[in-house]
Amino acid sequence: xxxxxxxxxxxxxxxxxxxxxxxxxxxxxxxxxxxxxxxxxxxxxxxxxxxxxxxxxxxxxxxxxxxxxxxxxxxxxxxxxxxxxxxxxxxxxxxxxxxxxxxxxxxxxxxxxxxxxxxxxxxxxxxxxxxxxxxxxxxxxxxxxxxxxxxxxxxxxxxxxxxxxxxxxxxxxxxxxxxxxxxxxxxxxxxxxxxxxxxxxxxxxxxxxxxxxxxxxxxxxxxxxxxxxxxxxxxxxxxxxxxxxxxxxxxxxxxxxxxxxxxxxxxxxxxxxxxxxxxxxxxxxxxxxxxxxxxxxxxxxxxxxxxxxxxxxxxxxxxxxxxxxxxxxxxxxxxxxxxxxxxxxxxxxxxxxxxxxxxxxxxxxxxxxxxxxxxxxxxxxxxxxxxxxxxxxxxxxxxxxxxxxxxxxxxxxxxxxxxxxxxxxxxxxxxxxxxxxxxxxxxxxxxxxxxxxx
Numbered sequence: 001x002x003x004x005x006x007x008x009x010x011x012x013x014x015x016x017x018x019x020x021x022x023x024x025x026x027x028x029x030x031x032x033x034x035x036x037x038x039x040x041x042x043x044x045x046x047x048x049x050x051x052x053x054x055x056x057x058x059x060x061x062x063x064x065x066x067x068x069x070x071x072x073x074x075x076x077x078x079x080x081x082x083x084x085x086x087x088x089x090x091x092x093x094x095x096x097x098x099x100x101x102x103x104x105x106x107x108x109x110x111x112x113x114x115x116x117x118x119x120x121x122x123x124x125x126x127x128x129x130x131x132x133x134x135x136x137x138x139x140x141x142x143x144x145x146x147x148x149x150x151x152x153x154x155x156x157x158x159x160x161x162x163x164x165x166x167x168x169x170x171x172x173x174x175x176x177x178x179x180x181x182x183x184x185x186x187x188x189x190x191x192x193x194x195x196x197x198x199x200x201x202x203x204x205x206x207x208x209x210x211x212x213x214x215x216x217x218x219x220x221x222x223x224x225x226x227x228x229x230x231x232x233x234x235x236x237x238x239x240x241x242x243x244x245x246x247x248x249x250x251x252x253x254x255x256x257x258x259x260x261x262x263x264x265x266x267x268x269x270x271x272x273x274x275x276x277x278x279x280x281x282x283x284x285x286x287x288x289x290x291x292x293x294x295x296x297x298x299x300x301x302x303x304x305x306x307x308x309x310x311x312x313x314x315x316x317x318x319x320x321x322x323x324x325x326x327x328x329x330x331x332x333x334x335x336x337x338x339x340x341x342x343x344x345x346x347x348x349x350x351x352x353x354x355x356x357x358x359x360x361x362x363x364x365x366x367x368x369x370x371x372x373x374x375x376x377x378x379x380x381x382x383x384x385x386x387x388x389x390x391x392x393x394x395x396x397x398x399x400x401x402x403x404x405x406x407x408x409x410x411x412x413x414x415x416x417x418x419x420x421x422x423x424x425x426x427x428x429x430x431x432x433x434x435x436x437x438x439x440x441x442x443x444x445x446x447x448x449x450x451x452x453x454x
Contacts, residue, residue: 022041025041026038026041026045026062026387029041030274030387030435030436030439031438033435033436033438034439038066039067042059042063042065042066043063043066046059046062046063046079052078053082054083055086056115057083057087057114057115058115058384058386060079060080061080061083061386064077064080064125065128065388065389066388067079068128068131068433068442069435069442070442071442071444073133073135074132076128076132077132080125080128080129080132083125084126087117087122109300109349109378109379109381111380111382118385118386119152119156119159120331120334121386122152123156123212124212124386126145126146126148126149127149127211127215129141130142130145130146130149130215134223135431137447139223139449142223146216146219146220150216150236153208153212156208157206160207163338163341187347190284193283196281196303198339201329201332201333201336202329202332202336203330203333203334203337204243204333205242207334209325209330210240210324211324211327213239213240213243214236214324214325215269217233217235217236217240217252217256218237219233221255221259221262222427222428222448222449223449225449230256230259234253234257237249237252237253238253241253243325244323244325246322248267248322248395249324251397264399264425265397265398265400265427266398266400266406266427266429266430267395267397267429268316268395268396268398268408268430268432269394270313270314270321270396270432270433271393271431271432271433271434272311272390272393272394272434273311273435274308274389274390275327275328275331275386275389275390276304276305276327276328276331276332277304277383277385277387278303278304278305278381278382278385279302279304280380280381281300281301281302281303282298282300282301283298283301284298297354298379299346299347300381301346302383303381304331307390307391309391309392310391310435310436310437310441311412313394313411314408314410314411314434315409316396316398316406316408316409317407320396321394322394322396324395325392325393326393327389327390327391327392328391350379388435390433400421401421404420404422404425405418405421406430407419408430408432408443410441417443422447426447426448427448428447429445429446430443430444430446431443431445
Protein backbone atom coordinates (compact mmCIF):
# COMPACT_ATOMS: atom_id res chain seq x y z
CA UNK A 1 0.00 0.00 0.00
CA UNK A 2 2.72 2.41 0.96
CA UNK A 3 4.79 1.71 -2.14
CA UNK A 4 1.77 2.05 -4.39
CA UNK A 5 0.79 5.42 -3.00
CA UNK A 6 4.31 6.81 -3.13
CA UNK A 7 4.81 5.48 -6.66
CA UNK A 8 1.58 7.16 -7.76
CA UNK A 9 2.67 10.41 -6.19
CA UNK A 10 6.03 10.24 -7.96
CA UNK A 11 4.35 9.55 -11.29
CA UNK A 12 2.25 12.69 -10.93
CA UNK A 13 5.33 14.69 -10.02
CA UNK A 14 7.36 13.51 -13.00
CA UNK A 15 4.48 14.33 -15.35
CA UNK A 16 4.68 17.97 -14.35
CA UNK A 17 8.39 18.69 -14.60
CA UNK A 18 9.07 22.39 -15.04
CA UNK A 19 11.97 22.18 -17.51
CA UNK A 20 12.45 19.30 -19.93
CA UNK A 21 15.79 17.76 -20.74
CA UNK A 22 15.42 18.94 -24.35
CA UNK A 23 14.97 22.53 -23.19
CA UNK A 24 18.07 22.30 -20.98
CA UNK A 25 20.14 20.91 -23.87
CA UNK A 26 18.74 23.53 -26.24
CA UNK A 27 19.87 26.31 -23.90
CA UNK A 28 23.33 24.77 -23.68
CA UNK A 29 23.59 24.54 -27.48
CA UNK A 30 22.58 28.18 -27.84
CA UNK A 31 25.07 29.29 -25.19
CA UNK A 32 27.84 27.37 -26.95
CA UNK A 33 26.94 28.97 -30.28
CA UNK A 34 26.09 25.57 -31.76
CA UNK A 35 23.46 26.93 -34.13
CA UNK A 36 23.11 23.76 -36.29
CA UNK A 37 22.45 21.55 -33.24
CA UNK A 38 20.02 24.04 -31.68
CA UNK A 39 18.16 24.39 -34.98
CA UNK A 40 17.94 20.62 -35.47
CA UNK A 41 16.66 20.14 -31.92
CA UNK A 42 14.00 22.87 -32.23
CA UNK A 43 12.71 21.45 -35.53
CA UNK A 44 12.60 17.92 -34.09
CA UNK A 45 10.81 19.02 -30.92
CA UNK A 46 8.22 20.98 -32.94
CA UNK A 47 6.68 17.55 -33.58
CA UNK A 48 5.94 17.74 -37.30
CA UNK A 49 2.93 15.66 -38.36
CA UNK A 50 2.46 13.75 -41.62
CA UNK A 51 1.51 16.97 -43.41
CA UNK A 52 4.75 18.60 -42.20
CA UNK A 53 2.96 20.93 -39.79
CA UNK A 54 4.12 21.38 -36.18
CA UNK A 55 2.05 20.09 -33.28
CA UNK A 56 4.00 21.82 -30.48
CA UNK A 57 3.45 25.58 -30.34
CA UNK A 58 6.41 26.72 -28.27
CA UNK A 59 8.96 24.56 -30.08
CA UNK A 60 7.57 25.69 -33.44
CA UNK A 61 8.26 29.29 -32.42
CA UNK A 62 11.82 28.32 -31.49
CA UNK A 63 12.23 26.38 -34.75
CA UNK A 64 10.86 29.27 -36.83
CA UNK A 65 13.34 31.64 -35.16
CA UNK A 66 16.32 29.33 -35.63
CA UNK A 67 15.48 28.60 -39.29
CA UNK A 68 15.27 32.35 -39.80
CA UNK A 69 18.67 32.73 -38.10
CA UNK A 70 20.03 30.31 -40.69
CA UNK A 71 18.48 32.54 -43.42
CA UNK A 72 16.12 29.71 -44.39
CA UNK A 73 13.26 32.16 -44.79
CA UNK A 74 10.87 29.85 -46.65
CA UNK A 75 11.18 27.04 -44.08
CA UNK A 76 11.00 29.54 -41.25
CA UNK A 77 7.76 30.97 -42.64
CA UNK A 78 6.22 27.50 -43.03
CA UNK A 79 7.08 26.71 -39.42
CA UNK A 80 5.67 30.02 -38.19
CA UNK A 81 2.53 29.44 -40.28
CA UNK A 82 2.06 26.21 -38.34
CA UNK A 83 2.66 28.04 -35.06
CA UNK A 84 0.05 30.63 -36.01
CA UNK A 85 -2.48 27.87 -36.73
CA UNK A 86 -1.80 26.48 -33.26
CA UNK A 87 -2.26 29.96 -31.76
CA UNK A 88 -5.66 30.25 -33.45
CA UNK A 89 -6.62 26.98 -31.80
CA UNK A 90 -5.24 28.05 -28.39
CA UNK A 91 -8.53 28.78 -26.62
CA UNK A 92 -10.08 25.62 -28.03
CA UNK A 93 -7.07 23.48 -27.12
CA UNK A 94 -7.14 24.63 -23.51
CA UNK A 95 -10.91 24.42 -23.24
CA UNK A 96 -11.04 20.83 -24.50
CA UNK A 97 -7.86 19.63 -22.81
CA UNK A 98 -8.53 16.13 -21.57
CA UNK A 99 -10.11 15.66 -18.18
CA UNK A 100 -6.92 13.93 -17.13
CA UNK A 101 -4.87 17.00 -18.12
CA UNK A 102 -7.15 19.36 -16.21
CA UNK A 103 -7.11 17.19 -13.09
CA UNK A 104 -3.34 16.70 -13.38
CA UNK A 105 -2.89 20.49 -13.64
CA UNK A 106 -4.79 20.96 -10.37
CA UNK A 107 -2.83 18.18 -8.70
CA UNK A 108 0.53 19.31 -10.09
CA UNK A 109 1.10 22.56 -12.02
CA UNK A 110 0.41 24.43 -15.25
CA UNK A 111 3.12 22.52 -17.13
CA UNK A 112 0.48 19.83 -17.70
CA UNK A 113 -1.52 22.20 -19.95
CA UNK A 114 -0.66 23.28 -23.52
CA UNK A 115 1.52 26.41 -23.78
CA UNK A 116 -0.64 29.52 -24.01
CA UNK A 117 0.99 32.30 -26.08
CA UNK A 118 1.61 35.80 -24.80
CA UNK A 119 0.46 38.81 -26.83
CA UNK A 120 4.09 39.63 -27.59
CA UNK A 121 4.50 36.09 -28.99
CA UNK A 122 1.72 36.71 -31.50
CA UNK A 123 3.09 40.13 -32.50
CA UNK A 124 6.64 38.83 -32.98
CA UNK A 125 5.41 35.82 -34.97
CA UNK A 126 3.76 38.06 -37.56
CA UNK A 127 6.71 40.46 -37.48
CA UNK A 128 9.11 37.62 -38.33
CA UNK A 129 6.82 36.34 -41.09
CA UNK A 130 6.63 39.85 -42.55
CA UNK A 131 10.43 40.18 -42.47
CA UNK A 132 10.80 36.75 -44.10
CA UNK A 133 8.47 37.71 -46.96
CA UNK A 134 10.26 41.05 -47.32
CA UNK A 135 13.60 39.28 -47.58
CA UNK A 136 12.17 36.88 -50.21
CA UNK A 137 10.70 39.77 -52.21
CA UNK A 138 7.12 38.56 -51.68
CA UNK A 139 5.59 41.95 -51.00
CA UNK A 140 1.96 40.87 -51.31
CA UNK A 141 2.35 38.49 -48.37
CA UNK A 142 4.63 40.92 -46.53
CA UNK A 143 1.82 43.48 -46.60
CA UNK A 144 -0.62 40.92 -45.20
CA UNK A 145 1.70 40.09 -42.31
CA UNK A 146 2.44 43.73 -41.51
CA UNK A 147 -1.30 44.42 -41.42
CA UNK A 148 -1.80 41.45 -39.08
CA UNK A 149 1.00 42.74 -36.86
CA UNK A 150 -0.60 46.17 -36.72
CA UNK A 151 -4.00 44.67 -35.94
CA UNK A 152 -2.57 42.59 -33.08
CA UNK A 153 -0.88 45.70 -31.65
CA UNK A 154 -4.10 47.69 -31.77
CA UNK A 155 -6.02 44.96 -29.93
CA UNK A 156 -3.41 44.43 -27.19
CA UNK A 157 -4.90 46.85 -24.66
CA UNK A 158 -8.39 45.35 -25.13
CA UNK A 159 -6.93 41.89 -24.55
CA UNK A 160 -5.46 42.85 -21.20
CA UNK A 161 -8.64 44.58 -20.04
CA UNK A 162 -10.42 41.28 -20.71
CA UNK A 163 -7.67 39.33 -18.94
CA UNK A 164 -7.94 41.42 -15.77
CA UNK A 165 -11.71 40.81 -15.70
CA UNK A 166 -11.09 37.08 -16.15
CA UNK A 167 -8.73 37.10 -13.15
CA UNK A 168 -11.52 38.41 -10.92
CA UNK A 169 -13.95 35.79 -12.23
CA UNK A 170 -11.44 33.02 -11.53
CA UNK A 171 -11.28 33.94 -7.84
CA UNK A 172 -15.06 34.34 -7.56
CA UNK A 173 -15.71 30.92 -9.13
CA UNK A 174 -13.26 29.08 -6.88
CA UNK A 175 -14.76 26.59 -4.44
CA UNK A 176 -12.73 28.27 -1.72
CA UNK A 177 -13.03 31.89 -2.92
CA UNK A 178 -13.21 33.45 0.56
CA UNK A 179 -10.16 31.51 1.70
CA UNK A 180 -8.28 32.37 -1.49
CA UNK A 181 -9.05 36.09 -1.10
CA UNK A 182 -7.78 36.04 2.51
CA UNK A 183 -4.57 34.29 1.43
CA UNK A 184 -4.16 36.69 -1.50
CA UNK A 185 -4.53 39.77 0.69
CA UNK A 186 -1.87 38.38 3.06
CA UNK A 187 0.68 37.64 0.32
CA UNK A 188 2.31 41.09 0.25
CA UNK A 189 4.50 40.50 3.30
CA UNK A 190 5.81 37.22 1.84
CA UNK A 191 6.80 38.97 -1.38
CA UNK A 192 8.48 41.80 0.50
CA UNK A 193 10.47 39.24 2.47
CA UNK A 194 11.53 37.52 -0.77
CA UNK A 195 12.55 40.85 -2.33
CA UNK A 196 9.91 40.59 -5.07
CA UNK A 197 8.59 43.82 -6.58
CA UNK A 198 6.65 43.34 -9.80
CA UNK A 199 5.53 46.97 -9.61
CA UNK A 200 8.95 48.00 -10.92
CA UNK A 201 7.94 46.72 -14.37
CA UNK A 202 5.79 48.82 -16.67
CA UNK A 203 4.78 48.08 -20.25
CA UNK A 204 5.09 50.50 -23.13
CA UNK A 205 1.86 52.50 -23.44
CA UNK A 206 -0.94 50.30 -24.75
CA UNK A 207 1.27 47.20 -24.45
CA UNK A 208 2.78 48.16 -27.82
CA UNK A 209 5.95 46.60 -29.22
CA UNK A 210 7.74 49.72 -30.54
CA UNK A 211 10.18 47.72 -32.69
CA UNK A 212 7.40 45.94 -34.61
CA UNK A 213 5.56 49.24 -34.91
CA UNK A 214 8.65 50.96 -36.30
CA UNK A 215 9.39 48.15 -38.78
CA UNK A 216 5.80 48.34 -39.98
CA UNK A 217 6.26 52.06 -40.63
CA UNK A 218 9.66 51.58 -42.25
CA UNK A 219 8.33 48.89 -44.59
CA UNK A 220 5.64 51.16 -45.98
CA UNK A 221 8.07 54.09 -46.13
CA UNK A 222 10.49 52.14 -48.34
CA UNK A 223 7.91 50.14 -50.29
CA UNK A 224 4.90 52.46 -50.40
CA UNK A 225 2.95 52.63 -53.63
CA UNK A 226 0.31 55.26 -52.89
CA UNK A 227 -0.86 57.85 -50.40
CA UNK A 228 -2.60 55.24 -48.24
CA UNK A 229 0.73 53.39 -47.80
CA UNK A 230 2.55 56.54 -46.77
CA UNK A 231 -0.27 57.43 -44.39
CA UNK A 232 0.22 54.00 -42.79
CA UNK A 233 3.94 54.67 -42.54
CA UNK A 234 3.42 58.11 -41.03
CA UNK A 235 0.92 56.82 -38.46
CA UNK A 236 3.18 54.00 -37.30
CA UNK A 237 6.30 56.15 -37.20
CA UNK A 238 4.49 58.85 -35.22
CA UNK A 239 3.47 56.28 -32.61
CA UNK A 240 6.92 54.66 -32.63
CA UNK A 241 8.65 58.00 -32.08
CA UNK A 242 6.29 58.85 -29.21
CA UNK A 243 7.32 55.59 -27.52
CA UNK A 244 11.05 55.58 -28.30
CA UNK A 245 12.19 59.17 -28.90
CA UNK A 246 14.77 57.63 -31.25
CA UNK A 247 16.45 60.19 -33.52
CA UNK A 248 16.38 57.95 -36.60
CA UNK A 249 12.68 57.25 -36.12
CA UNK A 250 12.15 61.01 -36.04
CA UNK A 251 14.10 61.40 -39.29
CA UNK A 252 12.08 58.61 -40.92
CA UNK A 253 8.87 60.26 -39.78
CA UNK A 254 9.96 63.45 -41.54
CA UNK A 255 10.59 61.39 -44.71
CA UNK A 256 7.15 59.79 -44.44
CA UNK A 257 5.61 63.22 -44.40
CA UNK A 258 7.53 64.06 -47.61
CA UNK A 259 8.18 60.66 -49.26
CA UNK A 260 9.47 62.15 -52.50
CA UNK A 261 12.67 63.22 -50.71
CA UNK A 262 13.86 59.69 -49.82
CA UNK A 263 17.49 59.15 -50.89
CA UNK A 264 19.42 55.87 -51.25
CA UNK A 265 20.55 54.76 -47.82
CA UNK A 266 21.07 51.71 -45.64
CA UNK A 267 19.03 51.16 -42.49
CA UNK A 268 20.73 48.75 -40.08
CA UNK A 269 18.39 47.03 -37.64
CA UNK A 270 20.16 45.11 -34.89
CA UNK A 271 18.28 42.41 -32.98
CA UNK A 272 20.49 41.93 -29.97
CA UNK A 273 21.01 39.07 -27.50
CA UNK A 274 18.39 36.96 -25.75
CA UNK A 275 15.31 38.20 -23.92
CA UNK A 276 14.19 38.04 -20.30
CA UNK A 277 13.42 34.48 -19.23
CA UNK A 278 11.76 32.85 -16.24
CA UNK A 279 13.22 31.36 -13.09
CA UNK A 280 11.42 29.65 -10.25
CA UNK A 281 10.76 31.46 -6.97
CA UNK A 282 9.58 29.42 -3.98
CA UNK A 283 8.01 31.28 -1.10
CA UNK A 284 5.84 30.41 1.92
CA UNK A 285 2.34 31.91 1.81
CA UNK A 286 -0.35 31.88 4.49
CA UNK A 287 -3.30 29.63 3.55
CA UNK A 288 -6.59 30.06 5.41
CA UNK A 289 -8.41 26.74 5.63
CA UNK A 290 -12.05 25.86 6.17
CA UNK A 291 -11.25 24.79 9.72
CA UNK A 292 -10.19 28.35 10.51
CA UNK A 293 -6.61 27.20 10.92
CA UNK A 294 -3.79 29.20 9.36
CA UNK A 295 -1.24 27.07 7.52
CA UNK A 296 1.90 28.21 5.76
CA UNK A 297 2.68 26.33 2.58
CA UNK A 298 5.31 26.66 -0.09
CA UNK A 299 4.22 27.75 -3.57
CA UNK A 300 6.30 28.03 -6.72
CA UNK A 301 5.95 31.08 -8.95
CA UNK A 302 7.65 32.09 -12.18
CA UNK A 303 9.78 35.20 -11.84
CA UNK A 304 11.56 37.09 -14.59
CA UNK A 305 15.31 37.46 -14.89
CA UNK A 306 16.82 40.06 -17.20
CA UNK A 307 17.80 39.14 -20.72
CA UNK A 308 21.40 39.25 -21.89
CA UNK A 309 22.66 41.43 -24.77
CA UNK A 310 25.16 39.96 -27.20
CA UNK A 311 26.88 43.34 -27.70
CA UNK A 312 26.50 46.84 -26.37
CA UNK A 313 26.19 48.06 -29.96
CA UNK A 314 27.42 47.40 -33.49
CA UNK A 315 29.13 49.94 -35.73
CA UNK A 316 29.52 51.05 -39.33
CA UNK A 317 32.68 53.13 -39.44
CA UNK A 318 32.41 55.60 -36.57
CA UNK A 319 28.65 55.37 -36.36
CA UNK A 320 27.15 53.14 -33.68
CA UNK A 321 23.70 51.60 -33.43
CA UNK A 322 21.32 53.32 -31.02
CA UNK A 323 18.67 51.82 -28.75
CA UNK A 324 15.26 51.50 -30.38
CA UNK A 325 13.18 49.30 -28.07
CA UNK A 326 13.57 46.80 -25.25
CA UNK A 327 12.01 43.35 -25.68
CA UNK A 328 12.65 42.88 -21.95
CA UNK A 329 10.36 45.82 -21.19
CA UNK A 330 7.64 44.36 -23.40
CA UNK A 331 7.91 40.96 -21.68
CA UNK A 332 8.06 42.48 -18.20
CA UNK A 333 5.01 44.65 -18.84
CA UNK A 334 2.89 41.69 -19.90
CA UNK A 335 4.23 39.54 -17.07
CA UNK A 336 3.30 42.19 -14.50
CA UNK A 337 -0.28 42.25 -15.81
CA UNK A 338 -0.53 38.45 -15.79
CA UNK A 339 1.26 37.96 -12.47
CA UNK A 340 -1.81 38.39 -10.28
CA UNK A 341 -3.62 35.69 -12.27
CA UNK A 342 -0.63 33.37 -11.87
CA UNK A 343 -0.58 34.03 -8.12
CA UNK A 344 -4.33 33.50 -7.80
CA UNK A 345 -4.14 30.20 -9.71
CA UNK A 346 -1.32 28.98 -7.50
CA UNK A 347 -3.15 29.91 -4.29
CA UNK A 348 -6.30 28.17 -5.56
CA UNK A 349 -4.21 25.11 -6.40
CA UNK A 350 -2.35 25.13 -3.05
CA UNK A 351 -5.58 25.60 -1.10
CA UNK A 352 -7.29 22.74 -2.95
CA UNK A 353 -4.27 20.46 -2.42
CA UNK A 354 -4.04 21.31 1.27
CA UNK A 355 -7.77 20.76 1.85
CA UNK A 356 -7.61 17.46 -0.03
CA UNK A 357 -4.53 16.40 1.91
CA UNK A 358 -6.34 17.04 5.22
CA UNK A 359 -9.43 15.13 4.08
CA UNK A 360 -7.34 12.15 2.95
CA UNK A 361 -5.32 12.21 6.14
CA UNK A 362 -8.54 12.09 8.19
CA UNK A 363 -9.53 8.94 6.27
CA UNK A 364 -6.15 7.24 6.29
CA UNK A 365 -2.75 8.58 7.40
CA UNK A 366 -1.05 6.76 4.50
CA UNK A 367 -3.29 8.53 2.02
CA UNK A 368 -2.46 11.81 3.74
CA UNK A 369 1.25 11.03 3.50
CA UNK A 370 1.01 10.28 -0.22
CA UNK A 371 -0.90 13.51 -0.80
CA UNK A 372 1.70 15.48 1.19
CA UNK A 373 4.55 14.01 -0.86
CA UNK A 374 2.75 14.77 -4.12
CA UNK A 375 1.93 18.32 -3.03
CA UNK A 376 5.48 19.14 -1.98
CA UNK A 377 7.23 17.64 -4.99
CA UNK A 378 4.71 18.73 -7.66
CA UNK A 379 4.88 22.39 -6.67
CA UNK A 380 6.68 23.69 -9.75
CA UNK A 381 6.36 26.94 -11.67
CA UNK A 382 5.59 27.10 -15.38
CA UNK A 383 8.84 28.48 -16.81
CA UNK A 384 8.02 28.11 -20.50
CA UNK A 385 8.75 31.05 -22.79
CA UNK A 386 10.06 31.86 -26.27
CA UNK A 387 13.78 31.79 -25.49
CA UNK A 388 15.23 33.18 -28.74
CA UNK A 389 13.48 36.52 -28.72
CA UNK A 390 16.01 39.38 -28.45
CA UNK A 391 17.02 41.42 -25.42
CA UNK A 392 16.61 44.65 -27.37
CA UNK A 393 16.45 46.27 -30.81
CA UNK A 394 18.90 48.88 -32.06
CA UNK A 395 18.94 51.07 -35.16
CA UNK A 396 21.09 53.29 -37.34
CA UNK A 397 21.10 54.65 -40.88
CA UNK A 398 24.22 55.14 -43.04
CA UNK A 399 24.77 56.36 -46.60
CA UNK A 400 24.80 53.73 -49.32
CA UNK A 401 28.51 52.85 -49.71
CA UNK A 402 30.09 53.85 -53.02
CA UNK A 403 31.84 50.48 -53.40
CA UNK A 404 28.65 48.53 -52.51
CA UNK A 405 30.39 46.97 -49.49
CA UNK A 406 29.07 47.65 -46.01
CA UNK A 407 31.65 46.95 -43.29
CA UNK A 408 30.05 45.97 -40.00
CA UNK A 409 32.16 46.07 -36.82
CA UNK A 410 31.39 44.00 -33.73
CA UNK A 411 32.84 45.36 -30.45
CA UNK A 412 35.05 43.52 -27.98
CA UNK A 413 37.88 41.84 -29.82
CA UNK A 414 36.97 43.83 -32.92
CA UNK A 415 35.58 41.74 -35.75
CA UNK A 416 34.82 43.22 -39.15
CA UNK A 417 32.22 41.66 -41.44
CA UNK A 418 31.97 42.79 -45.05
CA UNK A 419 28.43 42.73 -46.42
CA UNK A 420 28.05 42.92 -50.23
CA UNK A 421 25.13 45.12 -51.29
CA UNK A 422 23.28 45.22 -54.63
CA UNK A 423 24.94 47.29 -57.35
CA UNK A 424 21.73 49.21 -57.97
CA UNK A 425 21.67 51.83 -55.27
CA UNK A 426 18.23 51.70 -53.72
CA UNK A 427 17.33 52.03 -50.08
CA UNK A 428 17.44 48.78 -48.15
CA UNK A 429 17.56 47.30 -44.67
CA UNK A 430 20.45 45.21 -43.38
CA UNK A 431 18.95 43.10 -40.62
CA UNK A 432 21.52 41.83 -38.10
CA UNK A 433 20.65 39.20 -35.50
CA UNK A 434 23.16 38.21 -32.79
CA UNK A 435 22.16 35.69 -30.12
CA UNK A 436 25.45 35.94 -28.23
CA UNK A 437 29.18 36.40 -28.79
CA UNK A 438 29.83 32.68 -29.35
CA UNK A 439 27.75 32.42 -32.54
CA UNK A 440 28.35 34.44 -35.71
CA UNK A 441 25.55 36.94 -36.34
CA UNK A 442 22.87 36.26 -38.92
CA UNK A 443 22.64 38.95 -41.61
CA UNK A 444 19.81 39.47 -44.10
CA UNK A 445 19.32 42.11 -46.78
CA UNK A 446 15.80 43.49 -47.23
CA UNK A 447 15.70 45.57 -50.42
CA UNK A 448 13.06 48.14 -51.21
CA UNK A 449 10.50 47.15 -53.81
CA UNK A 450 11.03 49.80 -56.43
CA UNK A 451 13.83 52.07 -57.58
CA UNK A 452 14.33 55.01 -55.25
CA UNK A 453 12.25 58.05 -55.89
CA UNK A 454 14.33 61.17 -56.39
